[in-house]
Amino acid sequence: MHAIQQQFWSVREYLSPVLKESKFKEHGRITPEEFVAAGDFLTYKFPVWTWEKGDASKARDYLPADKQYLVTRGVPCLRRATSLVYTDADEEAERLLSFDDASGTGKEEDEWVETHAGRAPMAEGAANPGVIDDIPDADDEGTHGVSAGMQSLSLGGKAAEETPDLDEIPDMEEDDLEAGDEATAAPRSAPGVIDSSQVEVAKGNLLQVRTYDVMITYDKYYQTPRIWLLGYDENRTPLTPSQIFQDVSADHAFKTVTIEPFPHSASLQAASVHPCKHANVMKKVIERMNSTVVADQIAKTSGPLTPGAGKEKKKGWFGRRNTSGKETPLPQTPGEEDDVVEGMRVDFYLVVFLKFIASIVPTIEVDSTTAM
Amino acid sequence: MPIVQFTPLSSLVQPDFWHALTSLKIDVLKLSDASVAIRAAYTAGRTIRDRETGQEVPLGCELVVSGEAFTEEFQPPANAVAASGVFKNYNTIEDFKAADKTVLFNQVADEIWTSVKTNHDPSALNRFLLIAYADLKKYKYYYWFAFPAFTAKPAWTIASEWKPAHEELSEDAMRALHDALVKAPRAYWLVRIRAGKTEVAGVEEYEKFFEGVDPASQYISFLDPSALPQNPGWPLRNLLAYLRCLHPSTTSSLRVLCWRDTDLPASGSTWKSRLGLIEQGISENREERPSAVGWEKNAQGRLGPRVADLAPMMDPTRLADQAV
Numbered sequence: 234m235h236a237i238q239q240q241f242w243s244v245r246e247y248l249s250p251v252l253k254e255s256k257f258k259e260h261g262r263i264t265p266e267e268f269v270a271a272g273d274f275l276t277y278k279f280p281v282w283t284w285e286k287g288d289a290s291k292a293r294d295y296l297p298a299d300k301q302y303l304v305t306r307g308v309p310c311l312r313r314a315t316s317l318v319y320t321d322a323d324e325e326a327e328r329l330l331s332f333d334d335a336s337g338t339g340k341e342e343d344e345w346v347e348t349h350a351g352r353a354p355m356a357e358g359a360a361n362p363g364v365i366d367d368i369p370d371a372d373d374e375g376t377h378g379v380s381a382g383m384q385s386l387s388l389g390g391k392a393a394e395e396t397p398d399l400d401e402i403p404d405m406e407e408d409d410l411e412a413g414d415e416a417t418a419a420p421r422s423a424p425g426v427i428d429s430s431q432v433e434v435a436k437g438n439l440l441q442v443r444t445y446d447v448m449i450t451y452d453k454y455y456q457t458p459r460i461w462l463l464g465y466d467e468n469r470t471p472l473t474p475s476q477i478f479q480d481v482s483a484d485h486a487f488k489t490v491t492i493e494p495f496p497h498s499a500s501l502q503a504a505s506v507h508p509c510k511h512a513n514v515m516k517k518v519i520e521r522m523n524s525t526v527v528a529d530q531i532a533k534t535s536g537p538l539t540p541g542a543g544k545e546k547k548k549g550w551f552g553r554r555n556t557s558g559k560e561t562p563l564p565q566t567p568g569e570e571d572d573v574v575e576g577m578r579v580d581f582y583l584v585v586f587l588k589f590i591a592s593i594v595p596t597i598e599v600d601s602t603t604a605m
Numbered sequence: 606m607p608i609v610q611f612t613p614l615s616s617l618v619q620p621d622f623w624h625a626l627t628s629l630k631i632d633v634l635k636l637s638d639a640s641v642a643i644r645a646a647y648t649a650g651r652t653i654r655d656r657e658t659g660q661e662v663p664l665g666c667e668l669v670v671s672g673e674a675f676t677e678e679f680q681p682p683a684n685a686v687a688a689s690g691v692f693k694n695y696n697t698i699e700d701f702k703a704a705d706k707t708v709l710f711n712q713v714a715d716e717i718w719t720s721v722k723t724n725h726d727p728s729a730l731n732r733f734l735l736i737a738y739a740d741l742k743k744y745k746y747y748y749w750f751a752f753p754a755f756t757a758k759p760a761w762t763i764a765s766e767w768k769p770a771h772e773e774l775s776e777d778a779m780r781a782l783h784d785a786l787v788k789a790p791r792a793y794w795l796v797r798i799r800a801g802k803t804e805v806a807g808v809e810e811y812e813k814f815f816e817g818v819d820p821a822s823q824y825i826s827f828l829d830p831s832a833l834p835q836n837p838g839w840p841l842r843n844l845l846a847y848l849r850c851l852h853p854s855t856t857s858s859l860r861v862l863c864w865r866d867t868d869l870p871a872s873g874s875t876w877k878s879r880l881g882l883i884e885q886g887i888s889e890n891r892e893e894r895p896s897a898v899g900w901e902k903n904a905q906g907r908l909g910p911r912v913a914d915l916a917p918m919m920d921p922t923r924l925a926d927q928a929v
Binding site: 236280283306307309311312407410411414415416417418419442444446463465468469470471473474475492498499500501502503598 | 608609610611612613615616617618619620621624627651653655657662664665667669672682683706707756757760761833836842868898899900903904908909911912913914915917918919921925
């Protein structure tokens with residue numbers, strides 16, 4: 234069933250035309266050219282991201298051969314999203330952002346949860362049914378399936394089965410292989426590494442530092458970027474799907490995050506956030522950001538010329554102008570009076586996109602932009 | 606005086622590598638279990654600030670093996686340096702268990718020693734060994750890394766503690782080093798500060814480069830994969846063995862710069878590199894190869910192989926199960 238679905242998706246992606254016209258502000262979708270431009274900006278601004286060419290036989294011809302997808306490796310993840318505990322204080326800190334001021338009818342789909350730094354306050358799962366509509370869902374038991382799945386995540390159960398069975402490791406420990414060495418640093422104790430038997434139950438202050446390789450590809454059908462995750466546990470063993478779901482906020486685990494074949498490799502499988510709602514969310518975020526940027530730009534062009542104004546530092550690069558779009562951005566000279574008010578540039582798309590992804594995987598530090 | 610303790614390297618094998626191994630095994634190696642050249646890379650140690658507690662959490666001291674490990678034109682990622690190694694894949698689990706690991710390990714250690722002693726070549730100092738058995742039907746990969754490092758007898762000691770490098774080196778010197786290393790990344794190098802100028806050279810130029818330089822302005826340096834404040838990374842051990850072997854008269858006390866600043870410090874943080882003055886007493890034997898250590902421990906902290914179980918990510922039936 235799943236295989237047929239994947240086949241269908243790949244055919245559908247193959248048949249769908251390449252988006253030519255830029256409309257990212259209208260509907261949140263971008264063209265491959267804009268994806269490349271935004272990727273160039275991201276790799277320039279945040280060198281942890283790099284372009285990859287991937288498997289040559291899987292190259293997409295609408296993207297440059299050496300810029301098929303973006304990758305950043307070893308992204309740390311200190312805690313499990315499932316272990317984030319919610320208290321009343323957290324709920325107060327939680328804030329639903331309504332982007333559509335005119336229709337303040339409380340339609341949940343129009344709202345976006347602003348994640349609190351370090352926390353991921355989430356809306357009640359039931360309050361947000363719109364998210365799962367478009368996902369083919371073969372689970373007839375409805376919520377029962379999800380809760381059963383969640384159960385298996387936390388304590389032992391199925392999850393324990395899926396961790397590599399230690400009994401199957403050949404019995405060949407050879408502690409006498411080398412004599413003790415006084416100059417070898419002892420393995421780090423907590424908080425770095427904890428006993429593997431505790432991995433599934435550990436919570437709170439025990440840190441299980443996982444790392445993730447994060448990839449961003451361009452999805453031609455949905456005309457948005459798409460995020461892919463490959464995880465490793467603190468012993469650098471690849472994570473199983475159910476372990477990866479521990480790092481996905483409860484709203485999205487089992488709904489929007491699935492394991493799919495990675496499009497730029499012949500055989501690799503990775504966890505992916507399904508992009509069917511990306512365009513909608515991105516549109517709203519962009520609209521909101523755009524209005525701030527435009528207001529900012531108007532204020533700047535009409536206001537008195539104060540060179541090196543303090544604002545330039547923080548907000549300036551949201552709307553920094555640049556004619557070619559692909560070149561690395563140059564600081565805007567404060568005196569450029571003939572500047573047309575342009576709003577948010579598409580280069581910034583992926584930076585915004587990462588902020589949105591950070592709300593889905595709250596404990597994975599994909600959003601390096603907060604350091605700015 | 607406290608003994609200098611080194612953070613061992615640990616292996617991080619990307620899933621692409623197992624995929625590459627699967628096709629290599631099926632299409633090229635077939636039933637051969639001859640040694641194959643393999644490449645890996647490591648970067649400077651990183652820390653991450655825990656947003657809940659504000660603590661700096663050190664990340665592992667990792668050697669990363671990627672899907673391109675078998676390709677001739679392997680390019681280490683940005684800011685990383687390459688390490689080359691020997692890979693041996695066994696056909697059965699019995700062969701894997703029965704392999705004479707001491708012999709294999711000593712072969713690699715001998716290679717490193719020959720390159721030091723005979724060729725004076727520092728490029729082989731970070732060689733490693735990987736033995737594996739791939740159970741292709743069950744998507745399970747048993748593997749064991751070894752990172753041979755020569756032991757020093759007597760051990761290196763450090764007079765005080767490892768301290769932040771920028772306490773001793775000027776901001777200009779740190780920047781000059783950063784610029785030089787971004788331009789030409791390398792695993793090991795020498796630093797001298799002469800007339801206010803910071804200069805960098807390869808380790809093989811030791812004598813010429815340090816001639817007439819005040820010992821207090823001489824530093825030996827390496828890209829340090831460790832992020833622990835008081836423990837330099839594993840690659841330093843072989844660099845010390847190299848210098849001790851080739852330049853015994855001038856290396857009984859060394860200023861070591863553990864370079865961890867591949868990126869300029871972000872606003873609000875400082876340089877991360879560490880610096881220390883380490884010393885070693887007289888050792889008798891300089892001709893024979895020192896003994897070496899470096900088998901990687903498994904997840905239980907014992908000397909034993911690791912297993913990568915990719916069935917959850919590769920087995921079609923398992924994937925179908927979770928895709929509901």
